[in-house]
Amino acid sequence: TPERGRIEFSGVTFGFPGAETPVVKDASFVVEPGKTTAIIGSTGAGKTVLLNLMLRLYDPQQGTITIDGAPVSQLTREQLADAIGLVPQRPYLFAGTIASNLRFGRSGATEEELWEALRVAQGEDFVKAKELGLDEPVSQGGTSVSGGQRQRLSIARLLVARPKVYLFDDSFSALDVATDARLRAALPEATQGATTIIVAQRVSTITEADQILVIEAGEIVGRGTHDELLASSDVYQEIVRS
Template identity: 70%
Template sequence: LPTPGTVEFKNVTFGYPGAEAPVLSDISFTAKPGQTTAIIGSTGAGKTTLLNLIPRLYDATEGEILIGGVPLKDLGRDTISRNISAVPQRPYLFSGTIASNLRFGAQEATEEELWEALRVAQAEGFVAEREGQLDSKISQGGTNVSGGQRQRLCIARALAAKPNTYLFDDSFSALDVNTDAKLRAALAEPTKDAAVIIVAQRVSTITGADQILVLDHGEIVARGTHEQLLETSETYQEIVAS
């Protein structure tokens, strides 16, 4: 892929059109390839908003976001969508086969590659059990699979695209703690050269992250590894205790 995956926020402020107060204020961080950057914080803190700025669902009001040193605005929509896989907080499946859902963003993926993505996403088992397997039908919105299965299929879809930036918005919360742990262990290999940004609710999901950003009311109030934050951040301690 053309662009190395370093994602850099430089003093980014963002407010939704028409709203008076900004939702994100003066956000700066660097998410490097080969590293996991985690974002944690209470509901409404701005985590989803922050992630959504990366594929340009919205543009920053002030400041700049760069990928591989290039400002997002100069990258072009095609490059952005080829390089970034985002698993949204409410993952969406459309009516069609499992294969066609997985190939969204990875049209040329072989069946073998789809199975590999499913294996990593801990979805191989339930797809193998369905009649028709990759050709089994998903109904609109994915209503004929469970919430956790939908989430894992969307993670497999993200993997099949082989991007160099992964955005996971609360993608592991519908999974039991065991599946969550297995999935993240399996992700290590396919994402080893990518910048991975994970929004999490559960602290256990992110204890191994290279850096954790603690977001509170749209501001980064603390950053560091799990161990560092346990020592330095009251907000983080509260999250851990909750």
């Protein structure tokens, strides 16, 4: 079977320049291809930094990160962009139209593909309600759409891009529980079984993940399925209770 986005962290330590303590400490884990891995942990734990390391926004001081066996430090920008895509915690839109923003994922996408991505991202209804639909103008920063709409457009943009690995940084917490559930139910088919990593606040978003990583103060303190962690991790139990 072809590799579909296996990510491996081996002994990864990263700290911001000038900071006394690293924000990711000796992290080792495998994200299995075609599976969903969730990352959960309190605010400031290092979840966003973990994703940013995969995208090489910064390089670790120690350890290696590989995608399908290749160190990310040896991939070109284009190879990395083909392999892995992120819906950032604070999504951004560019000046243009809804369509041009979605096509930032892949310029050759057809209108049909844009609508399909919007359907999965639960953004179809609000785009249809716009006078110009896909051609509705969007201002830089996306101030003409609500935060939740911006988030859905950002999700749709990544679906249009079709990377091997999808990263969602807290992309579902602004959605109501029912919309969150509909979106996640539609995701596997839309991503065609690609590797998915979901950073989440709500436990209900991740209970069905193949693997959950619990992160606290930059360290992986628990890993397993929801049921395994309920039985084994005090930190996870606390998150579930809160």
